Amino acid sequence: MPTLFPSSVVFVVLIACTIACVVAIVLVTVMRLARRVRGSRLQRLTERIRPAVLQAAVAEQDALDNSLTVFRSMRGRARRNAESIATRMLYDVTGETRTNLTYVLAACGTITRAVSRTTSTVPVRRARAAEILGLIDYPDAISHLIRLAQDESDEVRAVATRALGRSGRPEAIAGLLAALPSSSGVPAVVVGSALLEAAEHSAAAIGRGFTDSDPAVRRTTAILASHVMSPGATPRLIRALATDDEPLVRIAAARSIMRLQTRDAVPALYEAASSEHSGVRIAATTALATFPPAWTHEVLTDLKHHPDVDIRRAASATPIEG
Template identity: 35%
Template sequence: MTPRAILLLTLLALTVGCLLLVGITVTAKVRRLQRSRTLERLAAPQRRLVLEVASGEDDDNVAADALAGLRKAEWESIRPAVIAMLAKVRGAPAEQLVRVIAAHGEVELARRRLTSGRSLHRARGAYLLGLVRAQDAVPELLELLRDPADEVRLVACRSLGFIADPAAAKAVLEAVVAPAGGDRVGVPSWVAAESLLAMGAGAQSALLAGLEHEDPRVREVAITVTNHSSLPATIEALRVRLGKETEPDLRIAMVGALGRLGDHADLPALLGAAEPNQSSGMRRAAVKALGDLGHRDAAEPLSALLPDPDRALAAAAAEALTHLGAVGIDTLHAARAQGREARRIAAAALHVARLRESAGG
């Protein structure tokens, strides 16, 4: 066979292959479009039922019963909408949607998926079990906090927060530490914090232990949750930990939390954190915390910071004074005699305070 003939045959084979590939692609696209249209046609009559349940208007359970009795194809068409709606509602509508989902075997399927060899299936199973608040699935979800796949551990942590069983608090808190081996990462701190906050006061014992944990990532989450939960025992533990904490960022976070949650007894610690021997970040955090604390005894120390060479610190001190009420405002007026820089800082803070008062009025 001549080289020319070989070239022609090669070009012909490539052309046929390209045409076959185009044909397969077009066929697949057409089939997907047909399936999408079929699902859309099947789902259209059911959407009204989903909205009726989700809006709380299905008092007689007629719409929920109709959804629970859908044929397989009809259910498949409306399933994504039902699950998406369940993530948005609470109370009786959520209970009705959970009953609908369970009637179609979705809860059992989700539980079986937890042991699937595919991480996507395990994650989807964990998500649905959390969404339906499957209390009896907590032990299995706790096991998934040690799953090899990062995304599965994250979803399991979120689902435990949905269920909000305080028995899972310790494991959720420690999930921010990456499991040993490989290049796995811990659950993001904000995910663990949200789940712990959902557990309420029941998570207090885990938070107390977390504030003393050897890993700073665990302590960070415990501080964050304490800052947003206002549990008395954890606030006291925070005070104790502040004297021992060595991580600068965590000490700053603790100072901020004490400003928000503390009382007059925390004034010495916050004033000490604003001393010149502290880092600039710590001093600014302490000054803001003094403003948040709002105690009149902080007025004089804050006034002394208005001429500070760190102008950002001076501005923070002036802003903090505006949060101390009348004594803070009087202090700012008096500070206008301290010098040009202090006068400018005080005048700006007073102007902002007046604007804030006008907007509030």
């Protein structure tokens, strides 16, 4: 009988496997134990700190300073817990409550740390800093966010862009518009959503995007135009639908016109329903089918005999009940 492995080798492998398995079991158990301990400690801490954060969030101006004293003296886990509670709440509040929570974070030293982390060498830290600065009611945050919106990291730029939109401040608009071109590396859905969040100030500026040379900018502009009620949006959308070279822009324009329900757009939509691009045809016909029948009866009757089955189907759609 040939011996393929000396018994010492088999023994070493046996010991190695046993040790590896035991270590893995011990590791997973210790990790579970540590997480449990951390969890229960965090729960006790939260039970203590959460009422203080809530009290500060709804405090009147004269009582706020007293409420903040407790946060100024916090250190370590307690401070991180207060930060975490206040930050989570900031996503859902506005107005005075937002301002008060900003004071809570200032008392915890969060804002100072976030500002200093905007220049950190670690992208994740810069991104976290941008997220915090976008949540708080703090005018100086904008300049940091505008800088981070030009960051070398795609991830940081995206978070900063989103944060600029959330800040809702007029100074943020230039930074957001700068992120619109596809070359910015920020996803269009992020920039567009940010511009929508800052709609109060972005509506007027958005219209300029219709004439941009970048199709991505024109497309996002066409989508946004109907949502932010950009001044002069309707004629620009009609022009984009009729003349833009890029089918995706024309589709976006047709969908925006559908939302605006403008009678002036019926001829352009009818013409687009015969476009070479099937997506444009379907979007235009779908839009026409949602308009009041008095505006579109004739054109839809015609389109119901279109050679493309998708067009015939879209033209035959009945408006849904409101």
